[in-house]
Amino acid sequence: MIAPVTWLYVPGDRPERFAKAAASGADVVIIDLEDAVAPAGKDAARANAVAYLRGREAAAEPRIHVRVNDVATDRGRADLAAVGELADAVRLPKVESAAALDGLPGAAPLYALLESAAGIVEARAVAAHPRVAGVALGEQDLAAELSITDESAVNHLRLQVVLAAAAAGLPPVPMSVHPDVKDEDGLLASCRAGRALGLFGRTAIHPRQLPVIRRAFRPGEEERARAAEIVQAAEAAERAGAGAVALPDGRFVDAPIVAKARRVLDLARRLAD
Numbered sequence: 281m282i283a284p285v286t287w288l289y290v291p292g293d294r295p296e297r298f299a300k301a302a303a304s305g306a307d308v309v310i311i312d313l314e315d316a317v318a319p320a321g322k323d324a325a326r327a328n329a330v331a332y333l334r335g336r337e338a339a340a341e342p343r344i345h346v347r348v349n350d351v352a353t354d355r356g357r358a359d360l361a362a363v364g365e366l367a368d369a370v371r372l373p374k375v376e377s378a379a380a381l382d383g384l385p386g387a388a389p390l391y392a393l394l395e396s397a398a399g400i401v402e403a404r405a406v407a408a409h410p411r412v413a414g415v416a417l418g419e420q421d422l423a424a425e426l427s428i429t430d431e432s433a434v435n436h437l438r439l440q441v442v443l444a445a446a447a448a449g450l451p452p453v454p455m456s457v458h459p460d461v462k463d464e465d466g467l468l469a470s471c472r473a474g475r476a477l478g479l480f481g482r483t484a485i486h487p488r489q490l491p492v493i494r495r496a497f498r499p500g501e502e503e504r505a506r507a508a509e510i511v512q513a514a515e516a517a518e519r520a521g522a523g524a525v526a527l528p529d530g531r532f533v534d535a536p537i538v539a540k541a542r543r544v545l546d547l548a549r550r551l552a553d
C-alpha cells in the first residue's frame with residue numbers, strides 16, 4: 281500500500297470545518313485537540329471529535345486521526361480514552377521515550393510526534409515500540425526549543441527520524457507543517473527538498489496547501505519514464521525466463537530497483553491530475 285501523501289489538520293474546536301476537511305481530498309484528516317485548541321475550548325473539542333467520529337460512515341474515506349493532548353497529562357489520557365476506539369489512529373504529541381507508550385489503553389494504532397530534542401534522541405526506541413504505526417516530526421515545537429531557523433539544520437533532525445522509521449519497518453515519515461499558508465512557492469520547494477531526504481507526504485494546515493503537496497510528491501516526467509523503462513525491461517526478462525534484467529542502454533537493474541520503479545509508477549498514477 282502506498283503511504284498517505286496529504287494529511288490535513290483541522291482544529292477540534294471548529295466542528296463546522298470537519299466536513300470541509302473530509303471533503304478536501306486529503307488522504308488523512310487529523311482532528312487536533314492539542315495546540316490548535318485554546319485551553320478553554322478543549323472539553324468542547326474532545327466532544328466535537330467524538331460526535332463526528334460516531335456520526336461518520338464506517339470505513340469512510342478519508343481516514344480520520346485525532347491528535348490528543350500529551351498522554352503524560354490527565355487531559356491527554358482522557359482524550360485517548362474518548363477517541364481511541366473511534367478514530368482510525370491516534371496521534372500522540374511530544375513523545376520523548378518508548379516507555380511513555382507502555383501500557384496505553386486501547387488498540388488504536390499510534391502515531392508518535394517527535395518534537396523535542398529528547399524525542400529526536402529517542403527516535404529509534406519510539407519507532408520500534410510495538411504500538412507505534414508511524415512517526416513524524418513536529419518542527420514548530422522543535423524550532424522553538426532549539427532556536428533553529430535554517431532548514432538545512434532541520435534536515436539533520438529529519439534524517440534521524442527517517443532512519444528510525446525505516447529501521448523499525450514503519451511507513452515513510454511525512455513532513456511537518458509549513459506554517460505560512462500563502463507561501464506556495466516556499467511550500468513546494470521545501471516539499472521537494474524533503475522528498476530528496478526520504479520524507480514522504482506532508483501534513484497541511486489549510487486545504488489550499490494540498491494541491492501543492494501533491495504536485496511536489498508527484499514523480500516528474502523523466503522519473504516516470506525511467507521507471508516505466510525499468511518495469512518494461514523487467515517484464516520482458518521475466519517473459520523470456522531470464523533472471524537478470526538489462527536496460528536498452530546496457531545497465532543492469534535488480535529486484536529492489538524494479539520494486540522502486542513500480543512504486544514510482546503507482547504514485548504517478550495516483551497523483552495524476
Ligand SMILES: CC(C)(COP(=O)(O)OP(=O)(O)OC[C@H]1O[C@@H](n2cnc3c(N)ncnc32)[C@H](O)[C@@H]1OP(=O)(O)O)[C@@H](O)C(=O)NCCC(=O)NCCSC(=O)C[C@H](O)C(=O)O
Binds near residue numbers: 289297395419420
Ligand atoms: C490557518 C487557519 C487558522 C486559517 O484559517 P482562516 O483564516 O479562517 O482560513 P481561510 O479564511 O483561508 O479559510 C478558507 C476556507 O477554507 C476552510 N478551511 C481553512 N482551514 C481549514 C482546515 N484546516 N480544514 C478544513 N477547512 C479549512 C475555511 O473553513 C474556509 O471555508 P469556506 O468558508 O467554505 O470558504 C486554519 O486554516 C486552521 O485552523 N488550520 C489548522 C490549524 C491546526 O490545526 N494546527 C495544528 C497543527 S500544526 C502542528 O501540528 C504543529 C506541530 O505540532 C509542530 O510542532 O510542528
Ligand SMILES: [Mg+2]
Binds near residue numbers: 315373418419420421
Ligand atoms: Mg507541535
